[in-house]
Amino acid sequence: MSDWTAFGRVDADGTVYVKTAEGERVVGSWQAGAPEEGLAHFARRFADLVTEVDLTEARLNSGAADAGGSLTTIRRIRASLAEAHVVGDIDALAARLDKLAEVAEAKAGEAKAARDAARGAALARKTALVEEAEKLAAESTGWKTAGDRLKEILDEWKTIRGVDKKTDGELWKRFAAARDGFTRRRGAHFASLDQQRKQAQTVKEELVAEAEKLKESTDWAVTANQLKDLMTQWKAAPRASKEAEQKLWERFRAAQDEFFSRRSEVFSARDNEQRANLERKQALLTEAEALNVDADPKGAQAKLREIQAQWHEAGRVPREAAAGLERRLRAIDDKVREVMDSAWRRTTKEDNPLLAQMRAQVAEAEDRLSRAQAAGDARRIKEAEQALASKRQFLQLAEQAG
Numbered sequence: 001m002s003d004w005t006a007f008g009r010v011d012a013d014g015t016v017y018v019k020t021a022e023g024e025r026v027v028g029s030w031q032a033g034a035p036e037e038g039l040a041h042f043a044r045r046f047a048d049l050v051t052e053v054d055l056t057e058a059r060l061n062s063g064a065a066d067a068g069g070s071l072t073t074i075r076r077i078r079a080s081l082a083e084a085h086v087v088g089d090i091d092a093l094a095a096r097l098d099k100l101a102e103v104a105e106a107k108a109g110e111a112k113a114a115r116d117a118a119r120g121a122a123l124a125r126k127t128a129l130v131e132e133a134e135k136l137a138a139e140s141t142g143w144k145t146a147g148d149r150l151k152e153i154l155d156e157w158k159t160i161r162g163v164d165k166k167t168d169g170e171l172w173k174r175f176a177a178a179r180d181g182f183t184r185r186r187g188a189h190f191a192s193l194d195q196q197r198k199q200a201q202t203v204k205e206e207l208v209a210e211a212e213k214l215k216e217s218t219d220w221a222v223t224a225n226q227l228k229d230l231m232t233q234w235k236a237a238p239r240a241s242k243e244a245e246q247k248l249w250e251r252f253r254a255a256q257d258e259f260f261s262r263r264s265e266v267f268s269a270r271d272n273e274q275r276a277n278l279e280r281k282q283a284l285l286t287e288a289e290a291l292n293v294d295a296d297p298k299g300a301q302a303k304l305r306e307i308q309a310q311w312h313e314a315g316r317v318p319r320e321a322a323a324g325l326e327r328r329l330r331a332i333d334d335k336v337r338e339v340m341d342s343a344w345r346r347t348t349k350e351d352n353p354l355l356a357q358m359r360a361q362v363a364e365a366e367d368r369l370s371r372a373q374a375a376g377d378a379r380r381i382k383e384a385e386q387a388l389a390s391k392r393q394f395l396q397l398a399e400q401a402g
Helices: 035-062 067-083 090-139 143-159 165-191 194-214 220-236 242-289 297-314 319-344 353-375 378-401
Strands: 008-010 015-020 023-029
Touching (some): 015 035, 194 242, 297 319
């Protein structure tokens, strides 16, 4: 702490003086001890003033204190300096307080402007809310949405502060009138819906009955579309009473869930089967593509025939993979036929081993068709018929070429 005693003195009769730019003035009397103790006593009083100024300045700069309150404190201390019973650098403290007063005045002005702006914004916001409420009350037919919005307006209204009491009361009357008007209009509307709810219940009972009929179906694509159509009709139909609506919806949804759950299980099993088939066909392709057709055309043809038989037995694969697999297998088949055709041209029809092989393939295809027909497997029958027709066609072309 500064030695404030340098700004004072005590005369012989105990009178204490403080030194200022305007000269000395009496600040008190000290008779209780040595003059130095008297100066220290009055210097401590000055130090207390400095501490108060320090605290006021710190709170003002930090924003922790109201600028107007700080300004009042600064002016009070500044006014007291002329007669303060203290010893210290009064001129410096006065200059410091004058600067602080300017800062506080500026901050107080800013705060007042902010409050004025906030009041203006609050008034504008409440006015906008009232106008929105009046428009909803007069025009809206989205009852739930408008009702929810009016509740939101009320909640926001309660958070807005700063509008003068008279204006706030007038705005509140307008808002309350709008809300009451909306409530009456909504009540009249829903009163007219009772009969519609009864009709809606009848319609939805029919939709539920139809959905429950379809839930055991295994015609997956057709039934799925029918259930989707029923859902569209459900959404388009008016609502029944709350209790009836909930019970009907639970039945309707349960019927849909049962069908789509069964379909999902079937499709999942089919997908797993097709993925396994895909792995099998990929392995067969790897085996086929490894055939050395040029070195052993006849052996390659026989092996390819075995692979093709296993290929047809392997079954369906995922749609996105089917075309690529078939294309690769056809390429191998084309190569074998090309090599065998070259060899065939060098032999007579009777000695042509390719024709013999092709006839054997036709016989094998006929046998496969017979087995599929005996098993009653529609998919295998169809595939066997296609394979047989293809092999017969190739044999006919080969015999004609011969």
